[in-house]
Amino acid sequence: MVLVAGALLLAGCGTSGGSTEREVEMDMQDAAVRADEILDGTFAAIKPPVHWTHDESVEGGCDVQRSRAVMTIISEERRGSFLGVIERYWESQGYKQLAVNRTKSPALYYRTPDEFNVRVLVGSNGQAFFEVATPCVNASKVSPPKAETVGPNYAGKEIPFPDVKSDFWSAKSAPPSSPAPRT
Secondary structure (H helix, E strand, O other), X not given: OHHHHHHHHHOOOOOOOOOOHHHHHOEHXXXXXXXXXXXXXXXXXXXXXXXXXXXXEEEOOOOEEEXXXXXXXXXXXXXXXXXXXXXXXXXXXXXXXXXXXXXXXXXXXXEOOOOOEEEEEEOOOOOEEEEEEOOOOXXXXXXXXXXXXXXXXXXXXXXXXXXXXXXXXXXXXXXXXXXXXXX
């Protein structure tokens, strides 16, 4: 029983009748806003910027998942650079790497210092999907995300394959390397 309760606390959820410190401080709406801030910061770090749309926002019993899909085509030759931008940004924010998938559909999995799980996955068609999963918090109503999409908003609809070409992210060549610094 102690092991089960300990596992629940590590997962961010309290046992029945108990609560974690996070549950006292944050409700699902607050957590959704924080998840949106994580996504906003991540997308602001991507240069050149990409087109994106809201994907599903899922509410659990004590948690929320916010998702976005990139509508800019990320070519196979540029996926490593794309993931590198995200990885450097997340690490600069103090996020801890949980896992990396280096297959044909590469993915990064991280956890923020405040225990939000973040993920980016690039599909074989060059579409990147971002997801933020909140820790377990106090139950409350949750409003839809407020951020304006870059391009059409497909929230609540089937998201098409990416269809926006970028001179940089969609290029079929490896990105140019920066010249060595002069000494």
